[in-house]
Amino acid sequence: MNYNFPVTKTDNPKAKPNPDTLKFGAVFTDHMFIMEYTEGKGWHDGKIVPYGPLALEPATVVFHYAQEMFEGLKAYKTSEGKVLLFRPDMNAKRTNSTNERMCIPQLDEELFVEAVKAVVNVDKDWIPEKEGTSLYIRPFIIADEPFLGVRASNHYLFIVILCPVGPYYAGGLTPTKLLVEDEYVRAVPGGTGFAKVGGNYAAALKAQEKAHSKGCEQVLWLDGVERKYVEEIGTSNAFFKIDGEIVTAPLGGTILPGITRNSVIALLEKWGYKVSQKRLSIDDVFAAGKSGKLNEVFATGTAAVISPVGELTWKDQKIAINNGEIGELSQKLYDELYGIQTGKLEDTMGWTTEV
Numbered sequence: 001m002n003y004n005f006p007v008t009k010t011d012n013p014k015a016k017p018n019p020d021t022l023k024f025g026a027v028f029t030d031h032m033f034i035m036e037y038t039e040g041k042g043w044h045d046g047k048i049v050p051y052g053p054l055a056l057e058p059a060t061v062v063f064h065y066a067q068e069m070f071e072g073l074k075a076y077k078t079s080e081g082k083v084l085l086f087r088p089d090m091n092a093k094r095t096n097s098t099n100e101r102m103c104i105p106q107l108d109e110e111l112f113v114e115a116v117k118a119v120v121n122v123d124k125d126w127i128p129e130k131e132g133t134s135l136y137i138r139p140f141i142i143a144d145e146p147f148l149g150v151r152a153s154n155h156y157l158f159i160v161i162l163c164p165v166g167p168y169y170a171g172g173l174t175p176t177k178l179l180v181e182d183e184y185v186r187a188v189p190g191g192t193g194f195a196k197v198g199g200n201y202a203a204a205l206k207a208q209e210k211a212h213s214k215g216c217e218q219v220l221w222l223d224g225v226e227r228k229y230v231e232e233i234g235t236s237n238a239f240f241k242i243d244g245e246i247v248t249a250p251l252g253g254t255i256l257p258g259i260t261r262n263s264v265i266a267l268l269e270k271w272g273y274k275v276s277q278k279r280l281s282i283d284d285v286f287a288a289g290k291s292g293k294l295n296e297v298f299a300t301g302t303a304a305v306i307s308p309v310g311e312l313t314w315k316d317q318k319i320a321i322n323n324g325e326i327g328e329l330s331q332k333l334y335d336e337l338y339g340i341q342t343g344k345l346e347d348t349m350g351w352t353t354e355v
Contacts, residue, residue: 003046003114005033007122010050019130022166024303029123029135029162033115037105039154046111048119051161057146061153066199069098070140072302073259075120075162075355077127078343083120083355085137086341088113090259095139097257098195103152104141112139117355119160124355128164134341136163136303168303169217173326173334175310176299178220178233179211180282182314185224186232186254193254201235208234216313218299222282224254229279233309236301237261240280241329243293250277260300264333266349273329282314289319296327305341306334 010030017027028051035046062068071091076084092109099106116137120127127135139160143153169176184207187193192200204219211219218234231249232238237258240247246268249255268275288294289312297309308331310324321327339345340352 001108001110003111003118005046005048005115005118007031007048008050009122012050016126017128017164019128019133019164019166022128022130022133022164024165024168025136025163027164029126029164031119031122032162033119033158033160035115035158037156037158043105043107043111043158046115046158048122054157054159056144059146059148060142060144061147062142062144064148065143065150066197067102067104067143067153068141069095069102069104069195069197070138071095071196073116073137073139074302074341075124075127075135075137076342077124077129080343082343083124083127084341084343084352085116085120085355086353087259087263087351088116088353090262091139094196094257094259095141098197099141101192101195102197104143104156107141107158113353115139115158115160117353119162121355123162126162126164128166132167134165136165137161138163168301169307173306173308173331175308175321175324175326176217177215177311177313178218178297178309179214179216180222180312180314181207181211181219182222182227182282183207183210185227186221188224189253191224191254194251194257196256204235214313220282220312223279228281228283230282230285231255233299233307236299236304236307239264239296239298239300240285240288240294241296241327242285242288244274244295246273246275246329247280248275248277250279258300258302260302260305260337263337263349263351264300264306267333267336285312286314286317286319289321294319294321296329297321298327298330298333305337306330
């Protein structure tokens with residue numbers, strides 16, 4: 001299907017930020033995509049307009065009952081000036097998985113990708129070209145019908161905004177310190193752990209504050225039932241290299257099916273590593289750390305791509321990982337993924353889409 005979205009250009013274009021001082025999520029481009037859903041009519045009237053405030057009534061359902069979802073992906077500019085997206089089809093599929101859980105109407109996956117491409121194309125001059133920078137893309141859907149009462153909305157907005165960003169963590173690939181969280185939980189079976197919804201992140205803030213108070217950048221979540229098995233690192237998927245084997249938590253409904261996670265597993269298997277998607281206890285992680293068999297720990301996600309871990313704290317125990325330095329495998333994965341994303345390496349996996 002050929003989608004053509006009308007474009008209204010801003011009358012007041014903003015100055016581009018300095019790529020040397022870019023923070024994550026602080027500056028937004030000149031335009032955004034917006035589309036409505038009306039019960040009985042479906043998704044309609046997609047358009048690109050100047051970035052600006054939304055007019056929502058105080059009774060709007062998203063404010064009271066959190067019926068919403070969001071996604072995240074990035075655009076990169078190659079040295080030849082091409083604009084590349086990384087696996088946007090996967091974001092489209094995950095959008096509908098989240099929508100199904102949140103009683104939000106399904107969104108045509110081709111429409112999702114074309115909307116992203118269209119607004120990125122309008123603001124492609126905002127894509128920073130400095131090493132380690134990118135254009136972060138935030139598609140989201142909110143229920144905007146005004147009413148008080150617990151039911152699914154009859155009206156929604158699908159919006160895509162853009163944000164030129166530097167590294168997610170100020171230290172870039174500097175290994176982070178994690179606090180193993182055994183008081184609060186992120187998700188339980190049957191909940192929304194696999195869905196990309198704001199409630200998951202709001203519920204995680206308390207644990208993150210606790211980690212910061214103890215000198216750690218992030219938390220390592222344990223399962224919500226037994227508080228025994230490792231699940232995610234903050235907002236990212238977790239990987240452990242133990243005695244040469246790469247272990248990550250299985251997709252069982254309590255962790256996010258990360259697109260970077262999927263890509264990392266594919267690369268590792270291509271390179272001949274043993275990759276296991278299985279439950280791993282925190283006791284076994286610390287035992288491996290004390291015996292010298294815990295080779296590397298790293299997080300994967302769209303925002304940071306690969307984030308190595310240099311230290312774990314759990315109760316009164318603390319272990320250093322790879323002497324607090326980035327591991328060889330973490331660096332190799334980052335170089336490969338970032339190389340594919342930016343067009344510096346050949347995309348033999350078929351993962352990039354040109355805008």
